[in-house]
Amino acid sequence: MVRKLRTLGLGVWLILLCAADAPLDVGPALSILVNDRPVLQARDFLIHNNGVLYICVNELFPALGAKPDYSPDLTIFYLNFDKQRLAADLKTSKVALGSKSFKFAGGFWKDSRLYISEDFITGVYAEAAGLKISIDKPETVKNYQSAFRLPEKFKRDPVKVVVIDPGHGGESIGATSSEGWREKDLTLKLALKLRDRLKAVPGLQVYLTREVDKYMSLEERAEFANKLNADLFLSIHANACDEKSASGFETFFLSLNASDEDSRKLAIWENLELSGNQASHSKELAHGSLSELDVILGDMAQSEHLAESEVFAKIIQNNLALIMQNPNRGVKQAPFRVLMGANMPAALVEVGFLTNAKDRKNMLDEKHQDKIVSILANSILDFQELKARKLGMIRNNETGQTQAGPAAAPVNPKRAAQIR
Ligand SMILES: [Zn+2]
Structure with a gap:
């Protein structure tokens, strides 16, 4: 074994x-x-x-x-x-x-x-x-x-404060399934589990944008992380599609241009905080654009951190890809409003489709949820350790697992045992 x-x-x-x-x-x-x-x-x-x-x-x-x-x-x-x-x-x-x-x-x-x-x-x-x-x-x-490659220019702070954002809440229900499952409930459950996992890691502070079923605007979520001076931001979502066969997981970082048509629609869906199914919102999805947001990438807090956000998104997606059985939809870019104002590396993960029978069955299964949460926790710790190495807090030839880093390092080398 x-x-x-x-x-x-x-x-x-x-x-x-x-x-x-x-x-x-x-x-x-x-x-x-x-x-x-x-x-x-x-x-x-x-x-x-x-x-x-x-x-x-x-x-x-x-x-x-x-x-x-x-x-x-x-x-x-x-x-x-x-x-x-x-x-x-x-x-x-x-x-x-x-x-x-x-x-x-x-x-x-x-x-x-x-x-x-x-x-x-x-x-x-x-x-x-x-x-x-x-x-x-x-x-x-x-x-x-x-x-696992950080850009030459990166935020020179070790990762100490992480904000987890359970997508939607309150009147913003998010995706729904025919049996009445709601995205806002699933994302909260995953986020609470993720916080519990990471709580055991010394030196890491973890906050949730919401801990109960309440509404928060997309801007408030990024603002919450900024006020805490967070070092990393992860927004958790579940997908929906009228095409019931659509399934799989994908991780996003910010761009004003979407990678593809599906990503563009998804960003509009999330930005307008639409709920239910896509068919009932076909007009908004077809014509919605970012023009009403009147944004310039350079003005966004997130633009400073795009290269690091890409690394974080890749770590999440690659870690998920090694374990998940549903299709790997890749790392993508789209203009998500929740990411725009975040003044730290930030990613948004869509863990599966509530509208797909197999994805839904998995996502609602406690064991599968724990698996997703483990991967997200490890991805956050991978990113934290990557930065600690780059900052010289762990030497390159240290295994990060069998040897302890310097006492000052915020990274716990035995994390696997701790967050199991
Ligand atoms: Zn969502």
Whole structure:
């Protein structure tokens, strides 16, 4: 079980700990190529949320023609190949080979297995052994890695205050199902569960824009987060569509132009706080535009944070994609009013369609709700940890899981255990 989980990578491993009922598969494999010829399908690897890929050395180096020599008690490991002996120091991330020395991203021990960074394999070792080594990665791995990249310019505050916004409330009912399920009830339930999950994380303050069934305007929600000086904002919604077959989850960050027609309609739906079904609002949806909002992107508080909001949205969507069984509708952009005034990285997640029988059954199931909540909680913590790394509060070669960060770091390295 543990071995299987590990093959999926660190982020997934954390999620699955929290969602043990999630369906498992053997996970993606990396194809290791030497001089363009595949020599190994590596399934035991981890991706840290600094985006660095680490591969277990056990099967790797024999396939690459080297004999590793190491022990969990030692911070130095050796590789013997072609009558050469290379020494890699896990503490300093430096390699000594004869009189030369090289740097690599890092390596660490986990469960008595040694993991080493991608650049060591394709760079340091390949060069020393005179080989061309490349790694062919499946899309899921590539997407997962690329999500964990902060832009050069980012808000230099660690994530300490998070605002969760349960969509709708009071007279704003949101989407409904034929059996009378209401979006505003579901979003509140998910938000309350999410707050409970995150409450256990030391150093993190979590607030909800509403804790009961009451109306709040979209502007008031962003204003609430701004007043708290929040570092992260997440609005939770459930989707609706007249096309009953429409299903899946999607995550948005702000743009004045919608990614596609569905996203444009959805933003109008949410901005006008429409309720019920789309057919009864076809006129508004067809003709509604942002012109009545009279907005310029540059004037919006959110425009400062778009690059970070995109990273946050990608983390959420990629984490959901690894666990959820319904269709992955992707990361999209649309002009959501609730995001415009938020003066911090912000995203809006649509966890499924209340109008789709399968999505609805799942979303109303307590266990499935817990699964969604675990993923959202981990996504928030992934983003928090990503920033802490960028701010130098956690070193790059620290695993964030098996080693504690500096005492000042707000990140709890054992979060998986804590929010389970
Ligand atoms: Zn909504």
